[in-house]
Amino acid sequence: MAYKKTYAVLALVGICGASGAAWWWQNKPASSDNAAATAAAPGAAASGAGSAGASGAGPVGAAGGAPGGAGGGAPGGAPARPPAVEVAKVQALTLVDETQAVGSLRSRQGVMMRPEVGGRIKSIYFTDGQRVRKGQVMVQFEDQLQQAQLSQAKAELSIAEANHKRNQELVTQNFISKRSLDESAAALEVSRAKMALAEATLQRLKVLAPFDGVTGLKQVNVGDYLKDGADMVNVEDMDAVLLDFRLPERFQAKIRAGQKAQLSVDALPGRPFTAVVQAVDPLIEANGRSVGVRACIDNRQQQLRPGMFARVTAVFGSRENALVIPEEAIIPQGGRTFVVKVVPGEKPETQMSERVAVKTGLRQPGKVEILEGLAEGDTVVTAGHQRLQKDGTVVRIVDMSQGGGNKPGAAAPQAGASAPAQGGAPAQGGAPAGASASAQRGAPAGPSAANAGPKGAAKNLALAGPNPCLRGANAAF
Numbered sequence: 001m002a003y004k005k006t007y008a009v010l011a012l013v014g015i016c017g018a019s020g021a022a023w024w025w026q027n028k029p030a031s032s033d034n035a036a037a038t039a040a041a042p043g044a045a046a047s048g049a050g051s052a053g054a055s056g057a058g059p060v061g062a063a064g065g066a067p068g069g070a071g072g073g074a075p076g077g078a079p080a081r082p083p084a085v086e087v088a089k090v091q092a093l094t095l096v097d098e099t100q101a102v103g104s105l106r107s108r109q110g111v112m113m114r115p116e117v118g119g120r121i122k123s124i125y126f127t128d129g130q131r132v133r134k135g136q137v138m139v140q141f142e143d144q145l146q147q148a149q150l151s152q153a154k155a156e157l158s159i160a161e162a163n164h165k166r167n168q169e170l171v172t173q174n175f176i177s178k179r180s181l182d183e184s185a186a187a188l189e190v191s192r193a194k195m196a197l198a199e200a201t202l203q204r205l206k207v208l209a210p211f212d213g214v215t216g217l218k219q220v221n222v223g224d225y226l227k228d229g230a231d232m233v234n235v236e237d238m239d240a241v242l243l244d245f246r247l248p249e250r251f252q253a254k255i256r257a258g259q260k261a262q263l264s265v266d267a268l269p270g271r272p273f274t275a276v277v278q279a280v281d282p283l284i285e286a287n288g289r290s291v292g293v294r295a296c297i298d299n300r301q302q303q304l305r306p307g308m309f310a311r312v313t314a315v316f317g318s319r320e321n322a323l324v325i326p327e328e329a330i331i332p333q334g335g336r337t338f339v340v341k342v343v344p345g346e347k348p349e350t351q352m353s354e355r356v357a358v359k360t361g362l363r364q365p366g367k368v369e370i371l372e373g374l375a376e377g378d379t380v381v382t383a384g385h386q387r388l389q390k391d392g393t394v395v396r397i398v399d400m401s402q403g404g405g406n407k408p409g410a411a412a413p414q415a416g417a418s419a420p421a422q423g424g425a426p427a428q429g430g431a432p433a434g435a436s437a438s439a440q441r442g443a444p445a446g447p448s449a450a451n452a453g454p455k456g457a458a459k460n461l462a463l464a465g466p467n468p469c470l471r472g473a474n475a476a477f
Helices: 002-040 050-073 144-172 178-203 411-459
Strands: 084-089 091-113 119-124 137-141 206-208 213-215 233-248 260-265 273-285 290-298 309-326 331-333 336-344 351-364 367-372 379-383 394-397
Touching: 084 336, 091 213, 091 351, 091 367, 144 178, 233 260, 233 273, 233 309, 260 290, 309 351
Parallel strands: 084 394, 351 394
Antiparallel strands: 084 379, 091 233, 091 309, 119 137, 137 206, 213 233, 233 290, 260 273, 260 309, 273 290, 309 367, 331 336, 336 351, 336 379, 351 367
16 A cells, blocks of 8 residues: 555656656747857856756846847837838820630632533643632533534524525515514524523533632542532632631620731741731620621732631720739729829828729730729839738838849848858859840840841732732622
8 A cells, every 4th residue: 555655656746747847848949049149148158057057047048138139120129110012103005905816717719619510621721739810711621512512503593594584585575474584583592592502511611710819739630520510629819818716795896897906827936917807797606605707818928828727816996095003903802993002101201001992994914904093103012912901001112123132121232242242253253144145145136136127028028009808809800
C-alpha cells in the first residue's frame, strides 16, 4: 500500500514537471530573442551569467526589446506609414468599337463547268490555271451530226422561203387561194424554227467561259465521252474574294453594309487586309443565334485564294476623346461599378482615397471606357485596393515605372543602394550590356524595316481601274 502511494506521488511530480517544461519551452523563443536583443545593445555583457542570469535578464530584455522593435518601424510611438497604392491617369483616347470573329474566303464568282448535252470531247482550248475571258470557247464536243442537221435545216428553210415567195406572186394573180399562201407561210416558220433549233444544238456542244476568271485543274481529256452534267473544270473569279463570317445576334443592330472589317489569314502572316461589308443576312440562325455577314476584298494582286481561313475584326465605329482607364481599377460590387479616386487630403502635400461610382462603356484588352463618374486627368488606384477600407484614407503613391519594383517608399532606394554596394561592378557592367543588347536588337530592325518598306509598298500598290468589289456580280467585264 505504501509503495502505491509512493508511485502516485512520483507520477504527480512527473506530470507537474512535464507541464512546467512544456510551458518553459513555449516561452523560450521570446526569452531568447529578448536576451539576444539585450546582448546586442551597446554596453551589453560580453559573457553569459548562466541560466540564472538569463532568467534575471529576461524581463529587462523584454522591456528593452520593445523600444528596439519600435525603433525599426515607427520610433517613439510614431503613427504607421500610409498604405502604398499604384495609380493611373484617366486618358482621352480614340476608342474603336470592334469585335473578333472567324470566317472563310470564297470567290466572288465561281462555277464548275459542266456540259448541257452528252458527247465526246473533240478539243480543249485551255490549260490548268489559265486566265480566260468571258465567252471564250473552253471545250468543243464532236459536232458532225449537228452540223449535218444544221445544213439540212438551212436547205429546208431555203425551199420554204422560195415556195412562200412564189405563192405570194400567184395570190396576187388569183391563181391560188389564200389558204395556200397561209400554208406556205406556216411552213416557212417551221423551217425557221428547225434552223434555230439546229443552231442551238450545235452551240451547246461548245462550252464557253461564263465570266473572266482563272481555270482550275481540268478533270477531262480529249476523247472522253461525257454525260450531261459531268464535271469538267472549275472557273474562279478571284479579282475580288468574298469573306463570309458570323457574329452573335447582339451585334445585328451594329453591323451594316459599307462598314470596314480587318482580317488576317494564317497562310499569310503579317499581311493585313481590309474588307468592305456588302450584305447582312436578314435571317438569324436559330441553332447558334448568329447573323451571317458577307464582305468583299480587292484581290487583284491574287494574294488570297478561295477556301482560306480568316481571322476577322469587324469595326462598327470609333469614338473620339473617349475616357479610358486600366481595367485593374474597376471594382464591381453589388451590381454596380466603382473606382477609387485619389484626391488632395486635408493636410498639405497629402492625398487620400475616395470611392466613386462609374458607368462603363466599351471594353478592350486592358482598357475600359468610362462614360460617367470621372474626368480626364483624374487619378485612380490600380493596385492596393484591399488596403483602403474606407474613404478618406491617406495613401502613399508608388511609381512602379521608376524601377522601384515591389519595394515602395524609402525601402526602394535603400535596397537599390545596397545592391550596387554588394556587386557594383556587375551592376555597372550589366547596364551597358543591356543597352548594347537593345541597341543590337534595334539596329537590324531599322534597315530591315527600311528594306521591307519598298517591297511592302510594291505589294500594296494600288492597281489601275475600279475596285472589283464595287461592280455587280453579274456586271459585264
